[in-house]
């Protein structure tokens with residue numbers, strides 16, 4: 508098994524460009540002791556801070572991603588950002604289908620699929636988010652929900668393209684709530700996700716990086732990432748400070 512730990516910070520709607528410059532300078536220093544051989548690390552700032560993050564993190568071990576992408580190449584889509592715009596800046600990853608976008612901005616499995624195709628077209632690596640709500644978990648629907656999200660997201664995506672995909676499993680009830688899935692619960696769900704992926708892409712599923720997201724912190728990152736099917740994390744709150752993001756990554760890689 509050749510999966511490398513991948514931990515990305517999703518800054519959500521936080522950090523102006525000036526704040527981004529300060530955080531990136533601190534991150535660059537802190538992460539000098541994290542060998543890129545042990546983990547891939549990325550930060551995903553808001554669009555307005557991406558150019559600053561890329562400039563500040565040049566020469567560091569930290570890559571930069573975006574939080575969304577539109578499916579069209581260009582055109583009359585007020586407020587949207589295209590793959591060409593992201594690629595030109597030097598962005599490497601793009602988060603797609605975060606639960607906050609599904610919940611507040613009408614994202615569906617179909618639009619997630621279109622955004623994935625756009626990211627692939629522009630050679631950006633999609634971090635595809637899936638996850639169930641508390642109501643769905645309590646109603647014993649977690650597996651059905653995840654299977655539907657996965658099949659919808661990857662409809663028409665070739666095996667060759669699937670190799671570039673990262674998945675982030677984020678139980679909605681664990682995001683920003685301080686409630687983390689227990690390592691056992693998260694592992695069982697990750698193993699299920701990998702099984703569904705194997706049904707679609709066979710042995711390639713063994714190579715797919717599946718991140719966990721939802722209240723991951725320095726205190727619990729080791730135990731979570733130690734699980735056989737948990738390959739890293741997508742981090743919200745704990746990624747907004749250099750110390751906590753660094754300690755979370757260091758603890759995760761042991």
Ligand code: 13P
Pocket residue numbers: 517605677681682683684685720721722723741742743744745
């Ligand atoms: P928190 O780490 O703040 O729970 O957020 C997780 C998340 O939504 C990352 O995308």
